[in-house]
Amino acid sequence: MSTLAEVLARETRAGELYDTLPDGRLRCYACGHCCPLPEGAIGVCKVRFNERGRLMVPWGYVGGVQCDPIEKKPFFHAHPGALAYSFGMLGCDLHCGYCQNWVTSQALRDPAAVAPPIEADPDSLVRDALRQHARAIVSTYNEPLITSEWAVAVFEQAKAAGLATGFVSNGNGTPRVLEYLRPWVDLYKVDLKSFDDRHYRELGGRIGPILDTIRRLHAMDVWVEIVTLLIPGFNDSRDELMRLTEFVASVSPDIPWHVTAFHGDYKMTGPPNTTAEMLLGAADIARANGLRFVYAGNLPGMVGDLENTRCASCGDLLIGRYGYHIRDYRITPDGACPSCAARVPGRWSRRFDGQIASRPFLPGSRRFTILGSR
């Protein structure tokens, strides 16, 4: 039986996001690490590598597939109620101790993370998404930037079939990968984990590329929503939340900011769980800094109005939610408030067709094969 690394090394093809340096090394631009890779070397992500002068990148598999409410990504201002066909590959360019997707993201770093890759091709993924009545298809579960070529191959077919496309990402991008993705990615969730570069270095990154990604995506007219998992003692100081939310508001006060509750996971089990009061306090800071759409997540029914969308002009309720579930929907077909006609920022479907509840879904073994099992 092959090891996971051996299996994944076979499931590759030559990528596009790299240059050959004068000294013969390759420079990868899929994420903000911009790894210089000599012959035979593998990147920080552990899935892209230099093989005889070509950058080999992940191809032809998924680490998991599931249909989720789009609210779970979370996108609150994009096709509410839609089912998002969600797929991931394996690996990540960061190594966050509290990762909630560590089984797939850390599959190549942590022997305890066991996630067998499943053979797939773009056509069958898109057909499955349509069969499930998905409205969107989203690359998530691991860091999609490091598998951008594969995501674009899937999204090309998805867009031709009329699906919206999205990334759920840590935002550690480069100008080059964002230009590459721009024609194919409609929605982009950035996980803004902190506003302190020292914290980002603990997680294996730098804050600079992440802030640059947020600015560029907004300037490119990609729909952006931002999530911050509020971790007591890590990123919840008033000063840090002030600077973080000031930054988001400086890019656009219309970017939705989701502040979500931490619970112990993976290697970070020390901090206490985030309380509703902590989320409400963070939301107050965000609103005071001018953000118009602030949401508190992971504690359904405990955060008052912070699960709902209200019109930024007249305050009327536009979308009522309980957790991921939509209880009320009043946005007009052209994306406006029915009371005052103010435009509501987002990507709205012409009408709300009800919500398809979450249904866990793994491709049936008849159509997909677990790689390494043959």
Ligand code: SF4
């Ligand atoms: S995706 Fe990022 S970590 Fe992986 S090889 Fe490219 S630059 Fe390095």
